[in-house]
Amino acid sequence: MLNYEEFKTYIVEHIKDYLPLAYEPAEVRIQKIRKNNNQQWDSLQVVMPGRHVVPSIYLKKMFERYENGMPVKDIFRACASVIMDNKEDEFFDAGNMVYNWELAKEHLLIQVVNAQSNQEMLTQIPYVMKEDLALTYRIMLSGNEDTGASILVDNIMLEAWGVSKEELYESAMENSKVMAPERVMCMEDMLKNMMKYVPDDVSPEGIELNESDNDFMFVITNKQQFYGASAVFYGNSLEELAKKMKSDLYILPSSIHEMLVVSAKDHDASELADIVQTVNANVVTKEEQLSDHVYHYDPVSKEIKLADTTMERIREEMEVAENHETYQAANDSPINRRSR
């Protein structure tokens, strides 16, 4: 049985044995890909000369299959099948969008992520802070609505476009509302909808607030149901829900794809935060987690604010963590180890 490092090396050394001879000049490489919340995944790429689009196979997932007993030759065949499934033609317009603002602005989508967990990524991309969350931007690649293929907008693109961060935010917000309109459903309807992916023509449009016994908790997402947590920042859905519930609201970050909303009446924000933290720890994958905190929506001011903590407290906690890391790094340094 190979360990993960041996597995990676073995795949790189032998993947060409499972590919047609045409792949002989290709470069086989492993690249670290940064996912949401600073998750680093090894990506296997077989790069043909002159190709701009390359399939990226996450070796961690392949290794899990190997550990679960999948024969190595079947893993190679699965990888080869992905490598030969070239999507370059489908993404042909994406290369243009990267450097053309007029094309890109019609495809912008807002994605909300946790600012603290993505500090490193945020140094390279434009964003807007909302409490401890960061609104980032993606370009949806046209013709790929079924897969949701998109790329993250970075500072290099922003510079090439020659637009301000304010203009980017306004265009992305405007376009998101049109391209990925919000969906608000009671929990039961949402679950039914998710279990059988419903095509657009029969999917409920906009804010659907049926009266039922199950309407104590609502889900806010977007039409596509991915990166839909950002829909709470569109404004309309929270306002409508607050009217329906005749109260302020608490927003529970389910994941980067959706938010849960309950009435703020008779609920304790700290208890709700405990639930969010438990669910994050046990059910939500690290790369899909949004936040361990609960947010309060005030229908009068129309503001979303942290409910179970404050930004000041989060900053203090970050400072303590950073100091702790610095202290540990200093004590683990070779100089200190020698002097002990």
Added chain:
Amino acid sequence: MNYVMDGRVVEMPRENSAKERADRIKAQKEAYERAGGKEVKKDA
């Protein structure tokens, strides 16, 4: 599975199964109900 385009990662979230997402939301609903959320709302 994802793609890399000129060094930029093309994410494809729809590749994640709808069932995975439904399971996540269901777990959250159940956790909330266990904590008394539904009853509080009904009594309110």
